[in-house]
Amino acid sequence: MRVAFLGLGIMGQAMAANLAKAGHEVTVWNRTPGKQIEGARTAATAAEAAQGVEVVWLCVSDTAAVESVLFGESGAEQSLTEGMIVADSSTISPSATRKFAERLARRGVQYVDSPVTGSKTGAESGTLLFILGGEEQTIEKLKPLYAAMGKKIFRMGEVGKGQSAKLVMNLQIALIYEGFAEALTLGAKLGVDAENLMPLIQASMVRSGVVEYKAPFVLGRDFAANFPLKLMSKDIRLALEAGKEARVKLPGLETVGEIYEMAIEDGHAELDYAATLLLLEKWAGVEVKGQAA
Ligand code: NA7
Numbered sequence: 001m002r003v004a005f006l007g008l009g010i011m012g013q014a015m016a017a018n019l020a021k022a023g024h025e026v027t028v029w030n031r032t033p034g035k036q037i038e039g040a041r042t043a044a045t046a047a048e049a050a051q052g053v054e055v056v057w058l059c060v061s062d063t064a065a066v067e068s069v070l071f072g073e074s075g076a077e078q079s080l081t082e083g084m085i086v087a088d089s090s091t092i093s094p095s096a097t098r099k100f101a102e103r104l105a106r107r108g109v110q111y112v113d114s115p116v117t118g119s120k121t122g123a124e125s126g127t128l129l130f131i132l133g134g135e136e137q138t139i140e141k142l143k144p145l146y147a148a149m150g151k152k153i154f155r156m157g158e159v160g161k162g163q164s165a166k167l168v169m170n171l172q173i174a175l176i177y178e179g180f181a182e183a184l185t186l187g188a189k190l191g192v193d194a195e196n197l198m199p200l201i202q203a204s205m206v207r208s209g210v211v212e213y214k215a216p217f218v219l220g221r222d223f224a225a226n227f228p229l230k231l232m233s234k235d236i237r238l239a240l241e242a243g244k245e246a247r248v249k250l251p252g253l254e255t256v257g258e259i260y261e262m263a264i265e266d267g268h269a270e271l272d273y274a275a276t277l278l279l280l281e282k283w284a285g286v287e288v289k290g291q292a293a
Contacts (some may be wrong), residue, residue: 001025001145004049004056006069006076007090008035010225011116012059014123015089015149016040019057022148027053031060031069045074055085055145057114062234063092070100082108085138087145089130091115091170091235094163094242097133101159110138113162116150117169119213120226127151131169133162167239171253174236174273176210178256181277184218184288188281194219194290214274219290223268223275232273233260 001024005016008030020026020039027041029049036042043049046069050056056076060069066088071077080086086104088097088111101111112134122128128150132139139155146153156165184194198215201207217223236257243250259276266282268275281287 001055002053003027003145004029004043004046004053004076005037005040006046006049006056006058007031007060007065008037009059009061010120010228011089011123013037014120015057015059015116015128018123018126018149019145022144024145024148046070046076047074047078050076050079050084052079053084055087055142056080057087057089057145059089061090061231063096063238066090066092066100067096071103077104077107080104080107080109085110085112085142087112087114087142089114089116091166091231091238092163093238094133094160094167095245097163098160101134110135111159112138112142113159114142114146115162115166117166118150123149129154131156131162131165133157133159133164164242167235167242170232170235171239171250173210174232174256174260175252176208177214177273178259178276180211180214181218181274181280184277185280185284185286188286188288189284194288198290217272218274218277218288223271223278225270225272227273228269229260229263229271229273229275230269233257233264233269236260 003019003024003026005026005028016028016037020037027043027049028037029043029046058066058069097113104111112132114130114132116128116130118128126149130146130150130153132153132155156162187197263276263279
């Protein structure tokens, strides 16, 4: 298929590369020029990238970025014509998503919110999970593209529901990880080594995908971003906003959200969200020790 891929960050770069590898005709664009993808053409603006394609795919930081890439100066909207599809793999506000989709529908353009879960490793290995909101017939057309970038799709309902479900997922990831990080910190303070704790966690009902994925990085003290702390913080804010709109109180998430804000103030924004541990360690005056598996 002819695809414009807009946004070549950690996730977008790997996703666009997998589309090109699968033989799709890909044109890429990134706000900051200089990024290229093997096998893809590079455009100077989002509008230029979107010219004559069947699908415009976005993967940028936040709601404001999506709005600007679609509707800003030299935005993709200028090149959108009836029958085209816009798919957005950024994690953004569900209510803004519905507004963007309504605006594009007036041009006969279909919209599928397509946020992902799986982080950088999932994007690189083409094993992302896509969480979708949109019409079934539109999703059907996009299946070859989802297959090139991921291992499974989950349709959650109409436009906006993909983003809602994604926020619900990241709420859990943030809270599960924070539980793990607090347990490691208290363990360290009480003299229980992470190395001894890990086999116990794995053998018990405490084990989880989040812990399994994060433990080797944490024990190896590798806090380089797989999923940047600033982006998880953004998702926590989005979930709290969605909760506020729906009159749902989220006390655990509120507290964890504050920890993320303090971690950002401590200069950890660009590190992985696993780096919230550094703050807990600082407060407790300990360092978690253990060996990477
Ligand atoms: P990164 O690696 O931080 O990349 C963010 C991308 O978004 C990058 O290409 C940025 O371009 C782009 N960006 C940010 N703001 C804008 C604006 N205003 N206009 C155009 N482009 C912009 O994030 P990830 O790849 O890890 O994640 C992307 C999304 O997937 C995010 O929503 C996650 O929560 C899930 P730049 O290179 O800075 O010019």
